[in-house]
Amino acid sequence: MIPIKIQIKNFLSYGADLQTVDFSPYHLLCLSGKNGHGKSALLDAITWAIWGQARKTSGVTKADHGLLRLGQTHMLVIIDFECNNNHYRIRREFALTHGKPYAAVDFGIVNAEDDSIIPLTEKKIRDTQQKIEDTIHLDYDSFVNSAFLRQGHANEFSKKSAKDRKEILANILGLQRYETMRKAANDKAREAIAQKQQLIALQEKITQELEKTEQIKTDLQQIKTTLTDHEKYEKQFHEEQQKLQKERETLLKKQEANKQCGKALQEAEKERLHHQAELRNAFTQWRTIHKQQLNSASPEALKKEKEQCAQEIQKWQDAFAKKLEKKEQYLKEKEIFSQLEQQLQLEQSKQIQKAELQLQQMHMEHKQYEQQLQTVQKDEIQLKAELTRTEQNIKTLEIKLKNQDTKKLAIVEKQFEKRRNHYQQWITQANYLKSELEQIKQKKQFVHDESAPSCPLCEQNLSASRKKFLKSKLGHSEAYLMHRHKRLSRLIHILKPLLIEQHTQLEHLKKEQTNIQVEQHQKQEAEKQLASMQTHLKKIQNQCLELTQLIEVTRKKITLQQEAGKTLQQSTRKAILEHAEYQRQYQSLQTIQKTFNEIVYDQAQHKKVTERLQTIEKLLTSFDTLQKEALMQDERKRTIGSLCVHLKKINSLLQQLITEQKTFANLELQEKAHLQQEVLLREKQIANNAQKDTLLQQKGRLEQQYSMLKKLKVEQKEQAQIVKTLTLTADDFQAIATAMGKNGIQALLIEDAIPEIEQEANSLLGKLTDNQAQIFIESLRDLKSGGTRETLDIKISDAAGVRPYEMFSGGEAFRIDFALRIAISKLLARRAGTSLQTLIIDEGFGSQDDEGLNHIMDAIYKIQDDFKKVIIVSHLPRLKDQFPVHFCIQKGPHGSHVDIIEQA
Numbered sequence: 001m002i003p004i005k006i007q008i009k010n011f012l013s014y015g016a017d018l019q020t021v022d023f024s025p026y027h028l029l030c031l032s033g034k035n036g037h038g039k040s041a042l043l044d045a046i047t048w049a050i051w052g053q054a055r056k057t058s059g060v061t062k063a064d065h066g067l068l069r070l071g072q073t074h075m076l077v078i079i080d081f082e083c084n085n086n087h088y089r090i091r092r093e094f095a096l097t098h099g100k101p102y103a104a105v106d107f108g109i110v111n112a113e114d115d116s117i118i119p120l121t122e123k124k125i126r127d128t129q130q131k132i133e134d135t136i137h138l139d140y141d142s143f144v145n146s147a148f149l150r151q152g153h154a155n156e157f158s159k160k161s162a163k164d165r166k167e168i169l170a171n172i173l174g175l176q177r178y179e180t181m182r183k184a185a186n187d188k189a190r191e192a193i194a195q196k197q198q199l200i201a202l203q204e205k206i207t208q209e210l211e212k213t214e215q216i217k218t219d220l221q222q223i224k225t226t227l228t229d230h231e232k233y234e235k236q237f238h239e240e241q242q243k244l245q246k247e248r249e250t251l252l253k254k255q256e257a258n259k260q261c262g263k264a265l266q267e268a269e270k271e272r273l274h275h276q277a278e279l280r281n282a283f284t285q286w287r288t289i290h291k292q293q294l295n296s297a298s299p300e301a302l303k304k305e306k307e308q309c310a311q312e313i314q315k316w317q318d319a320f321a322k323k324l325e326k327k328e329q330y331l332k333e334k335e336i337f338s339q340l341e342q343q344l345q346l347e348q349s350k351q352i353q354k355a356e357l358q359l360q361q362m363h364m365e366h367k368q369y370e371q372q373l374q375t376v377q378k379d380e381i382q383l384k385a386e387l388t389r390t391e392q393n394i395k396t397l398e399i400k401l402k403n404q405d406t407k408k409l410a411i412v413e414k415q416f417e418k419r420r421n422h423y424q425q426w427i428t429q430a431n432y433l434k435s436e437l438e439q440i441k442q443k444k445q446f447v448h449d450e451s452a453p454s455c456p457l458c459e460q461n462l463s464a465s466r467k468k469f470l471k472s473k474l475g476h477s478e479a480y481l482m483h484r485h486k487r488l489s490r491l492i493h494i495l496k497p498l499l500i501e502q503h504t505q506l507e508h509l510k511k512e513q514t515n516i517q518v519e520q521h522q523k524q525e526a527e528k529q530l531a532s533m534q535t536h537l538k539k540i541q542n543q544c545l546e547l548t549q550l551i552e553v554t555r556k557k558i559t560l561q562q563e564a565g566k567t568l569q570q571s572t573r574k575a576i577l578e579h580a581e582y583q584r585q586y587q588s589l590q591t592i593q594k595t596f597n598e599i600v601y602d603q604a605q606h607k608k609v610t611e612r613l614q615t616i617e618k619l620l621t622s623f624d625t626l627q628k629e630a631l632m633q634d635e636r637k638r639t640i641g642s643l644c645v646h647l648k649k650i651n652s653l654l655q656q657l658i659t660e661q662k663t664f665a666n667l668e669l670q671e672k673a674h675l676q677q678e679v680l681l682r683e684k685q686i687a688n689n690a691q692k693d694t695l696l697q698q699k700g701r702l703e704q705q706y707s708m709l710k711k712l713k714v715e716q717k718e719q720a721q722i723v724k725t726l727t728l729t730a731d732d733f734q735a736i737a738t739a740m741g742k743n744g745i746q747a748l749l750i751e752d753a754i755p756e757i758e759q760e761a762n763s764l765l766g767k768l769t770d771n772q773a774q775i776f777i778e779s780l781r782d783l784k785s786g787g788t789r790e791t792l793d794i795k796i797s798d799a800a801g802v803r804p805y806e807m808f809s810g811g812e813a814f815r816i817d818f819a820l821r822i823a824i825s826k827l828l829a830r831r832a833g834t835s836l837q838t839l840i841i842d843e844g845f846g847s848q849d850d851e852g853l854n855h856i857m858d859a860i861y862k863i864q865d866d867f868k869k870v871i872i873v874s875h876l877p878r879l880k881d882q883f884p885v886h887f888c889i890q891k892g893p894h895g896s897h898v899d900i901i902e903q904a
Helices: 040-051 125-136 141-142 162-172 175-208 213-295 301-403 407-447 464-577 580-598 603-630 635-662 667-740 745-769 810-830 850-866
Strands: 002-009 019-022 028-031 074-083 086-097 099-110 118-119 772-781 789-797 801-804 840-843 869-875 884-893 895-902
Touching: 002 040, 002 603, 028 040, 028 141, 040 086, 040 125, 040 141, 040 840, 040 884, 099 125, 099 301, 125 772, 175 667, 213 635, 213 869, 301 464, 301 580, 407 464, 464 635, 580 667, 635 840, 745 772, 745 810, 810 840, 810 850, 850 869
Parallel strands: 028 869, 028 884, 840 869
Antiparallel strands: 002 019, 002 074, 074 086, 086 099, 099 118, 772 789, 789 801, 884 895
């Protein structure tokens, strides 16, 4: 990664104008300027743009808020760099919009022809950051522990634990790919083992199933034997069925003969009954004619009696005709009278109906008025009750509103806001004082540290008097700040419960204020409702009065109409009786009725004479018929004799048929017995077929199971082969995972890299110390209990012997750190898959004497050809004047500004 140019806005000491710093023309350059003017800030801008990380206060996970220029809300850094012969650009910005943080990262390849961007940005910032690190093959921790010697952190790699140093070295060597391969191999091994365990479990189940094979063979043989027995039973059933079929045919023939016999018996009985009826008819006719011959009278006496009856009938018919004539006249007159009476009644009834209709209308109108009055009275009662409730509600609300204090809320709210503002200011001041106290404590630690006599800010050596002055000054500042901090803490401790209590009171008062507003609104609505109800009550009361008056008027009208109806009914009957035509018709009807009653007519005597005449006429007619019938009496005698002979023959035939029918008397019992045998045989066949079907199903199921067991046996052999293959595969992947692990290839690569680092570091350290010191890196440590343990210890030998790194002075330690970090940076620049070719050294030269500075400057000039870009930060005149290019950084009222100075 080679920086080309960087653009900064509102980053730490840099101002609101977007400033561009171009690194591309220069190979070796020095950032110079006074302390606090923005030298390290420029380097922080590079790391923040690429990795999103830079200097930050303790306890903070991200540095974004602390890097934003004071008083500003938006920060922007754009960096162009070269990596793997490609030109990349990263744009990273941070803003505080309405108090909420906003961050964005854009990443892309720059087209050299038109300066356009081919975007590589992902949807999420985390994914985009991962893509950036995958492109440059380096994370932030590896960078600051190798190619970036930060101010005050030159010993970043050396002071770490052996485990952390080994981890950083692994990252620099790109051993993450082996760790990825180890995890992938472990995953593959786990998958193979899981498949193997599944197959083993499946094989156990198959083995359990295969144990049933012999039992299934035995069951199959038993079922086949049983099926053979059932087939024999089927043959026996078939033979019995044929035998029953022949018996059934014989029985059917007998039933047919019995049926024919019964039919002949019915025909003979029918013929017998027919001849008996003919015999009875012939005997009855002969006997009747014979009796009539004995009892018949003379014809002359019958004719004389017939004439007498005819005369008497004529007399009664004449009397009946006269009576009928008078009856017809009476009916006509009565019809005329009825019509007259109906007409008169109709005229009178119309008047009565009209009066009754008026009375009914009056009753309905009266009832309607009463119903309306009841409804209105109910509405009046309900409205009065509601009116009373509304008045009580208004009075209750007025009492509540009088008792409420509306001014208290404003007073409490104003007091709460004032106290809260004071509380927030004191919290801010306390936090500021706390951070100041932390800084003073750190400074005091540097001042009290006898092994580090340099200044904690500029790293220059301090005299004893100067250190005493700084101790006194820092002590006074610490005491003053602690006094202020304790005082603010005490005030905050007192004010916080008051704020909590007053906030609760304020919430309660706000709730009461809301309730007051609701109650005022309810009172206004209730007053409007009361006025509306009072107006409506007056309307209802007026309506009640009007309806009461109308009811009284209709009651009087009904009384008068009832009296008029009674008078009209009394006068109607009298008017009909006094009518002249009515009286005349009534007298005519009475005269006709009297004449009708005077005519003598005996209807019973008339009927008796008529019946006698009819009897005489029948006797005269039957006398002629009797003479004809007497001639047929001899023929009837012969017919009776013939019928008697024929009846004897039929009776004989009937006796024979009855005797023949008795021979078929047991047919029904035989048929029942035969049916029982058939049912029994059918039940046996059904039971046998059911057992046979069950056995066939069992046979099919067992044959299917036997077939499946054969397949399972073949499958078991195949799975056993697969288990062997999976075992070999799992062993192979586990071997690969072990080889790719930290104790495998990774350890070998680290072991291989350590001599290279030692050689490079010792080469540089020899130049810096006149070959007085040498670095040893140990990757194994002997244990007291025996054996060894993986480690990464740094030991240095000099004229005094071999000592740990921690036992060297500040200047000596810086030269060791410088040599070690340069060696790691060169290793990082040369390792496969990386393009980091930049070295950055931020300050740290204050602990060196003139000879040490010369050695360091000589070393920088010698190693500059190993890097494409070398950036040195220093404010020491003896050092910065030796660089051909200065990036002079000055801080003005609008922020820091970079000026490029090229020395001849």
